Amino acid sequence: MLWFLPCCISYGNAELPLDVNKQGNLAGYGNLRNRRLDDTDEHKESVKIRSTGDDQSNPRSPPGESAGGAVYVRWGHHSCPSSSQLVYTGSAAGTNAQDSGGGVNQLCLSQNPVYDSPVAGVGSERSFIHGVEYQITNFPQLQSKRWYDVPCAVCLATARFAKLIIPGTNVCPSNEWPESTEVT
Incomplete structure (x- = not known):
């Protein structure tokens, strides 16, 4: 099997649905919102861009998140x-x-x-x-x-x-x- x-x-x-942009992202959201980044030069540059708001690669994505x-x-x-x-x-x-x-x-x-707000016990449902x-x-x-x-x-x-x-x-x-x- x-x-x-x-x-x-x-x-x-x-042609993509109206709520999806040409880079394949839902409108207003960037790709990889939960991407784990190491303490690399790329990450430091990303943090710098986020704090200054200089990223213009995709106006529909949040600042600092390039789409595609x-x-x-x-x-x-x-x-x-x-x-x-x-x-x-x-x-x-x-x-x-x-x-x-x-x-x-x-x-x-x-x-x-990440166990956010775990519930104790066993739930049969x-x-x-x-x-x-x-x-x-x-x-x-x-x-x-x-x-x-x-x-x-x-x-x-x-x-x-x-x-x-x-x-x-x-x-x-x-x-x-x-x-x-x-x-x-």
């Missing part, structure tokens, strides 16, 4: 392809199939969680989030990964402005180019 398949990310001049690019999750990897930048790395998680009340979507949980593990029995070449947590990397493709994930295939529709053609 394959859990995670490649993404297709499109180029082009497609498509954000996507690369399942099964700790890194991004050379055409993209790493936003953060994490572990795949989701609800158990036997639990009620959970979503079907997989999450790429950060390696640095909540669904738990469980880590996703490789449970491989039919692929001898992948047996060394059995019971390992599934890694994930959130990537920013700065040369792209939109993304489309098509489960179950590694072929993109016409007028689209693959960011990655590997099956993970």
